[in-house]
Amino acid sequence: MSLTSNPLLQDFNEAPFNTIKDEHFKPAFIEAIQINRNEIDAITNNTEAPTFQNTIAALDYSGQQLDRISSVFFNLNSAETSEAIQKIAQEVSPLLTAFSNDVTLNETLFERIKSIYAQKDDLDLSVEEKTLLEKKYKSFARNGANLPENKKSRLREIDTALAKLKLSFGENILAETNSYELHLTNEEDLAGVPASAKEAFAAEAASRDKEGWVVTLDYPSYIPFMKYADNRELRKKLSLAFGSKAFKGNEYDNQKNVIEIVNLRHERAQLLGYDTHAHFVLEERMAQTPAKVKDFLNELLEKAKPAAEREFAQLENFAKTQDGIDALQKWDGSYYSEKLKKELFNLDDEQLKPYFKLENVINGVFEVATRLFGLQFEQVTNVDVYHKDVKTYRVTDVDGNYISLFYADFHPRKGKRGGAWMTSFKGQKIENGVNERPHISNVCNFTPSTPSKPSLLTFNEVTTLFHEFGHGLHGMLANTTYPSLSGTSVYWDFVELPSQVLENWCYEKEALELFATHYETGEVIPMELVQKIKDAATFQEGMQTLRQLSFGLLDMSWHGQDPSNITDVKAFEKEAFGNTALYPDTPETCMSTAFAHIFQGGYSSGYYSYKWAEVLDADAFEYFKEQGIFNKDVATKFKDHVLSKGGTEDPMTLYKRFRGQEPKPEALLKRAGLID
Numbered sequence: 001m002s003l004t005s006n007p008l009l010q011d012f013n014e015a016p017f018n019t020i021k022d023e024h025f026k027p028a029f030i031e032a033i034q035i036n037r038n039e040i041d042a043i044t045n046n047t048e049a050p051t052f053q054n055t056i057a058a059l060d061y062s063g064q065q066l067d068r069i070s071s072v073f074f075n076l077n078s079a080e081t082s083e084a085i086q087k088i089a090q091e092v093s094p095l096l097t098a099f100s101n102d103v104t105l106n107e108t109l110f111e112r113i114k115s116i117y118a119q120k121d122d123l124d125l126s127v128e129e130k131t132l133l134e135k136k137y138k139s140f141a142r143n144g145a146n147l148p149e150n151k152k153s154r155l156r157e158i159d160t161a162l163a164k165l166k167l168s169f170g171e172n173i174l175a176e177t178n179s180y181e182l183h184l185t186n187e188e189d190l191a192g193v194p195a196s197a198k199e200a201f202a203a204e205a206a207s208r209d210k211e212g213w214v215v216t217l218d219y220p221s222y223i224p225f226m227k228y229a230d231n232r233e234l235r236k237k238l239s240l241a242f243g244s245k246a247f248k249g250n251e252y253d254n255q256k257n258v259i260e261i262v263n264l265r266h267e268r269a270q271l272l273g274y275d276t277h278a279h280f281v282l283e284e285r286m287a288q289t290p291a292k293v294k295d296f297l298n299e300l301l302e303k304a305k306p307a308a309e310r311e312f313a314q315l316e317n318f319a320k321t322q323d324g325i326d327a328l329q330k331w332d333g334s335y336y337s338e339k340l341k342k343e344l345f346n347l348d349d350e351q352l353k354p355y356f357k358l359e360n361v362i363n364g365v366f367e368v369a370t371r372l373f374g375l376q377f378e379q380v381t382n383v384d385v386y387h388k389d390v391k392t393y394r395v396t397d398v399d400g401n402y403i404s405l406f407y408a409d410f411h412p413r414k415g416k417r418g419g420a421w422m423t424s425f426k427g428q429k430i431e432n433g434v435n436e437r438p439h440i441s442n443v444c445n446f447t448p449s450t451p452s453k454p455s456l457l458t459f460n461e462v463t464t465l466f467h468e469f470g471h472g473l474h475g476m477l478a479n480t481t482y483p484s485l486s487g488t489s490v491y492w493d494f495v496e497l498p499s500q501v502l503e504n505w506c507y508e509k510e511a512l513e514l515f516a517t518h519y520e521t522g523e524v525i526p527m528e529l530v531q532k533i534k535d536a537a538t539f540q541e542g543m544q545t546l547r548q549l550s551f552g553l554l555d556m557s558w559h560g561q562d563p564s565n566i567t568d569v570k571a572f573e574k575e576a577f578g579n580t581a582l583y584p585d586t587p588e589t590c591m592s593t594a595f596a597h598i599f600q601g602g603y604s605s606g607y608y609s610y611k612w613a614e615v616l617d618a619d620a621f622e623y624f625k626e627q628g629i630f631n632k633d634v635a636t637k638f639k640d641h642v643l644s645k646g647g648t649e650d651p652m653t654l655y656k657r658f659r660g661q662e663p664k665p666e667a668l669l670k671r672a673g674l675i676d
């Protein structure tokens with residue numbers, strides 16, 4: 001097949017799904033990598049002295065064809081995959097990694113960047129240009145480009161070792177999860193468990209050629225058993241099995257891995273000139289320093305603790321009256337909380353769903369965007385899609401100017417991974433005076449329609465839709481010059497602000513009246529139901545906050561100090577949890593050995609960002625509430641200083657320009673019912 005007939009190598013605007021075939025991808029990747037290589041060679045071979053334009057800007061504008069092909073391919077691999085696509089992914093991923101390593105190790109390229117960086121204050125750069133220069137320089141420096149050869153090779157050794165350790169950390173958890181089963185043959189042991197969960201347990205048993213029921217340590221199995229099973233001894237057994245994953249001293253134990261990971265991370269940070277791994281990570285976060293993160297967590301802890309203790313006492317009381325439980329244990333928490341919640345609110349999804357027909361909710365979120373930002377959404381059918389369920393919309397501003405293309409892919413199917421996410425098929429940028437508008441997509445797995453009923457969303461699905469659409473707006477309204485600073489390319493602890501803030505409209509009468517109408521009667525959702533949703537949303541918020549804070553503090557303890565003297569993982573963890581613990585400790589369990597977020601995933605020194613983002617979104621929404629939730633001035637400020645700016649400036653600066661001050665935790669504490 002010739003490259004000239006490959007649709008991915010043509011100059012396309014909308015992704016050409018109708019003409020792409022699987023066999024187009026690999027040759028397109030290979031060709032686009034070569035094109036990008038040539039572009040970088042042209043930068044390094046340039047005989048003129050390095051300038052911002054001929055090096056930094058040229059580098060950022062390079063590789064666009066490769067980016068487009070990658071986004072089409074990897075979006076398909078998430079939303080509409082097949083064995084063929086997965087096979088191609090395995091073939092092209094090493095090519096992409098090798099290429100990106102070649103770029104980061106390109107010393108001639110770094111020398112050019114470095115010489116521009118050295119003159120950064122004399123170059124009369126715009127704020128955005130300065131940010132881009134900083135970002136490019138750091139992407140090399142933070143990978144060791146400035147180190148002498150011997151230290152460089154030690155850094156590579158550390159990176160290789162860490163990659164292996166992370167892999168083995170994850171494999172151990174998986175092995176421990178998979179090797180455990182709670183096999184039950186007496187139906188009485190399942191008393192309290194809802195029929196649907198019981199059916200799933202029976203199916204699990206059948207799949208293992210066993211009689212009765214099998215409960216596993218996978219969340220969809222573990223959670224319903226802990227929530228509903230009346231048998232306390234069995235809950236204890238399952239809870240201890242869950243909590244002791246990779247902490248049993250067997251071949252799958254992760255204690256040694258934890259110690260090795262934190263020590264190697266520390267050594268790496270020191271090689272690069274940072275005090276600790278947390279200092280290294282937080283340099284590229286809104287929070288900036290470990291001290292700031294610790295202060296942040298401890299301030300919230302102080303405020304949340306009284307509420308958490310009150311809630312715990314209430315729960316303990318409830319368990320005592322219900323079943324005469326004297327000391328509440330970890331394996332009682334979900335069970336009694338579920339019962340208490342039912343008693344207090346008696347709210348279930350079935351009551352709410354008729355008010356949340358998918359089409360109404362979509363129109364609702366569009367209407368919110370219209371009122372806030374003047375955006376108009378028109379469904380279009382002349383754009384290629386990768387599956388017939390995908391809808392496309394042309395988004396314009398109040399003057400009719402084209403803003404973005406929006407893809408919406410809402411229902412589960414084979415070939416789509418679980419969860420919900422925002423992504424893009426084309427990024428925004430300004431090049432040669434032309435503002436290229438983005439193609440943004442939301443992908444979800446919402447309850448589909450049935451022959452007798454339309455798609456009716458649970459309230460959780462409604463907030464998910466608003467959340468992903470908030471990320472979507474961050475992409476759609478992007479208005480920056482350089483591609484790598486556009487849209488959601490912001491610091492990690494800033495990226496959830498637009499998404500989480502939009503969820504707030506789901507709880508407001510003024511917004512719900514726009515779309516939450518009964519799909520049969522047209523009746524607007526009754527306010528007492530809305531109030532119930534709000535009350536239920538803050539149920540046990542103190543306890544949950546404490547739990548999140550304890551994980552954040554544990555993360556900071558592992559990564560915010562010299563770990564060379566730590567020998568006992570469990571003792572260290574207990575100390576780090578400090579006064580966040582509500583339940584009695586169980587010596588046979590350990591959180592750290594299964595804390596995949598920070599030891600396997602990318603959340604090391606970043607777990608705090610969940611709470612950080614909540615503080616931001618509550619504080620931002622408070623501003624809307626003060627001025628009216630559809631206030632145009634506030635919305636315009638949010639668009640001008642946050643949504644359109646991407647990562648072009650320090651996020652705290654952007655935030656303060658929108659809000660007039662730094663974010664304060666009071667709004668979150670109030671919303672969560674932790675203070676009056």
Ligand SMILES: [Zn+2]
Nearest residue numbers: 467471496499
């Ligand atoms: Zn999100």
